[in-house]
Amino acid sequence: MAKPDCVITSDGQNLTGKTESTVKVTQCSRSLRDKSEETAADGTIAQATCSFVNGALARHRERAGKESARTRRLEGGS
Known part of the structure; x- marks a missing residue:
C-alpha cells in the first residue's frame, strides 16, 4: 500500500x-468555509467544505448521497 x-x-x-x-x-485549492466541487479518487464528483476546528483542519464531504468527515491535525508549521 x-x-x-x-x-x-x-x-x-x-x-x-x-x-x-x-x-x-493531486493538488487542490479552495476558500475556507465555502462549499466547493472536487473529484474523488474514483472519479465521482463531491461537494466539500473545509474549516479549522480546535486547531485541526476539518473537511466535510458529500458525494453519491453519502457524507464523510475527516480531521487532520497539522504539524510542523506556523
Whole structure:
C-alpha cells in the first residue's frame, strides 16, 4: 500500500493541499468555509467544505448521497 505525504498551506482565507504517493500526485485549492466541487479518487464528483476546528483542519464531504468527515491535525508549521 502506498502511504501518501500531504502538505497543506493556508493564508488564513484560502487553503491549498498537495498529496503525493508513489502512484499519484493531486493538488487542490479552495476558500475556507465555502462549499466547493472536487473529484474523488474514483472519479465521482463531491461537494466539500473545509474549516479549522480546535486547531485541526476539518473537511466535510458529500458525494453519491453519502457524507464523510475527516480531521487532520497539522504539524510542523506556523
